Amino acid sequence: MKKLEINSLSEMEDFGYRLGCLLKGGEVITLNGDLGAGKTSLTKAIARGLGIEEHITSPTFTIVNEYEGRLKLYHFDVYRLESPEEMYDLGYEEYFYSDGVSVVEWAEIVYSVLPEEKLEIYIYRGDGDEERQLKFVPVGSRYEKLVEELIR
Ligand SMILES: Nc1ncnc2c1ncn2[C@@H]1O[C@H](COP(=O)(O)OP(=O)(O)OP(=O)(O)O)[C@@H](O)[C@H]1O
Ligand SMILES: [Mg+2]
Helix, strand or coil, rough: CCCCCCCCCHHHHHHHHHHHHHCCCCCCEECCCCCCCCCCHHHHHHHHCCCCCCCCCCCCCCEEEEEEEECEEEEEEEECCCCCCHHHHCCCHHCCCCCCEEEEEEHHHHHHHHCCCEEEEEEEECCCCCCEEEEEEEEEEEHHHHHHHHHC
């Protein structure tokens, strides 16, 4: 398990941008953290690293939004799902097992349908307004390498 201390929104944005730049396609990144922790902010920065210029909005009501950049981004926010079974109606496998990048906010709600291999990121608030701690749980060798590259 690896951790990273973030002191400001702009540090979070720099981190997300670097993460987005390192992605090669086919990755699944899960984001967990309380309301307002910064999941959507981090996703926006990842999108920039993927070369996506389009404005990213939270897909709370649509569950998944799709963007085109250097790679496709599938941005999930599953907060409003009642159960993981609703992911079947969305055809989640088409996204998770594609050449694009899937980012899933509130991933713990749909944990049972997530691929085994993924990068789990947990966001915790610190004392200051903009302080956050990121905790990384990479599952699978490609994600272990990714985290090594990210926070070396
Ligand atoms: N270091 C930081 N990282 C991320 N966001 C920060 C940071 N510091 C301050 N913020 C602010 O915290 C808020 C985070 O909101 P955001 O929508 O990204 O959270 P969220 O986790 O997606 O919330 P929700 O659970 O509602 O989807 C934003 O207003 C952002 O500007
Ligand atoms: Mg959000």
